[in-house]
Amino acid sequence: MASMHAMVLDAPRSPLVMRERPLPVPAPGEILVKVAACGVCRTDLHVVDGELEHPKLPIVPGHEIVGRVAATGAGVSGFALGERVGLPWLGATCGICPYCRSGAENLCDTPVFTGYTRDGGYATHAVADARFCFPLRDGGDDAEIAPWLCAGLIGWRSYRMAGEGKTLGLYGFGAAAHILAQVAIWQGRRVFAFTRKGDSGAQDFARALGAVWAGGSEQAPPEPLDAAIIFAPVGALVPAALKAVRKGGRVVCGGIHMSDIPSFPYSLLWEERHVMSVANLTRTDAHEFLQLAPKAGVHCEVTRYPLARANDALADLRAGRLQGAAVLIP
Numbered sequence: 316m317a318s319m320h321a322m323v324l325d326a327p328r329s330p331l332v333m334r335e336r337p338l339p340v341p342a343p344g345e346i347l348v349k350v351a352a353c354g355v356c357r358t359d360l361h362v363v364d365g366e367l368e369h370p371k372l373p374i375v376p377g378h379e380i381v382g383r384v385a386a387t388g389a390g391v392s393g394f395a396l397g398e399r400v401g402l403p404w405l406g407a408t409c410g411i412c413p414y415c416r417s418g419a420e421n422l423c424d425t426p427v428f429t430g431y432t433r434d435g436g437y438a439t440h441a442v443a444d445a446r447f448c449f450p451l452r453d454g455g456d457d458a459e460i461a462p463w464l465c466a467g468l469i470g471w472r473s474y475r476m477a478g479e480g481k482t483l484g485l486y487g488f489g490a491a492a493h494i495l496a497q498v499a500i501w502q503g504r505r506v507f508a509f510t511r512k513g514d515s516g517a518q519d520f521a522r523a524l525g526a527v528w529a530g531g532s533e534q535a536p537p538e539p540l541d542a543a544i545i546f547a548p549v550g551a552l553v554p555a556a557l558k559a560v561r562k563g564g565r566v567v568c569g570g571i572h573m574s575d576i577p578s579f580p581y582s583l584l585w586e587e588r589h590v591m592s593v594a595n596l597t598r599t600d601a602h603e604f605l606q607l608a609p610k611a612g613v614h615c616e617v618t619r620y621p622l623a624r625a626n627d628a629l630a631d632l633r634a635g636r637l638q639g640a641a642v643l644i645p
């Protein structure tokens with residue numbers, strides 16, 4: 316019987332364990348994908364560390380999957396065997412709730428999330444609902460485009476929510492910020508990068524990608540910003556970013572989990588500043604970003620780990636030892 320391997324989380328706050336499993340057969344509407352690369356997202360850390368409640372357990376994490384179609388279930392059309400596809404965080408939606416009906420499927424009442432409520436890509440193979448998979452014809456190397464599938468897609472949604480302003484602050488210069496900085500600069504915007512205090516490596520990295528300024532998140536930017544996106548899971552950055560944006564400026568929280576936001580004076584919000592969060596993605600976000608990223612020449616800085624070293628990749632992300640994104644190679 317054919318088999319696959321996966322790194323499995325049995326319970327939060329325990330290491331992933333390599334397991335052999337029977338190779339799944341795709342149900343009607345599903346495809347089986349042979350994984351070529353799977354990015355490691357901060358959300359995976361939140362699942363493993365127990366900061367996101369009620370994962371399916373045991374769970375195979377991973378929702379930045381690049382692979383090739385190995386089998387298709389009944390009724391699947393539009394995917395050829397061997398074709399390269401991407402599988403994102405949004406695994407399925409109900410299609411009938413008020414959110415799905417109004418073009419906000421990212422807020423679906425009964426969603427399925429890859430690597431959280433259905434098994435993901437820390438594996439040699441993954442099964443997915445074909446309607447939520449995307450062809451990946453352009454963009455180059457499998458590992459280097461894996462971070463597009465979440466850091467890119469949800470980063471893009473956050474970026475759109477930040478509006479059309481010409482000066483953009485990015486708090487937390489990890490996988491998502493390094494992608495969005497390239498998009499913003501390609502579009503003629505000026506990027507201000509905020510990192511952990513004293514993280515000169517990340518600041519140099521941001522400047523090398525074209526940021527006009529890089530500094531610690533405790534610092535004020537040299538000029539007021541039109542908008543800021545917070546990718547770091549640190550609630551204290553919300554008042555810090557509000558201080559950095561101009562009147563009417565926007566602060567977008569792009570992560571799924573954040574520490575508590577400290578209280579702050581109303582004067583920081585006054586003058587029509589906005590604070591908002593971005594949740595998940597829609598398929599429209601994905602189509603937009605996957606068309607734009609190759610045109611913008613988005614290049615991801617990646618560190619490759621063999622699948623069996625998934626725990627090391629997570630530890631490096633947790634400790635802030637990564638530049639760009641970690642990617643698992645089965």
Ligand SMILES: [Zn+2]
Nearest residue numbers: 409412415423
């Ligand atoms: Zn729905």
Ligand SMILES: [Zn+2]
Nearest residue numbers: 356358465466
């Ligand atoms: Zn993610």
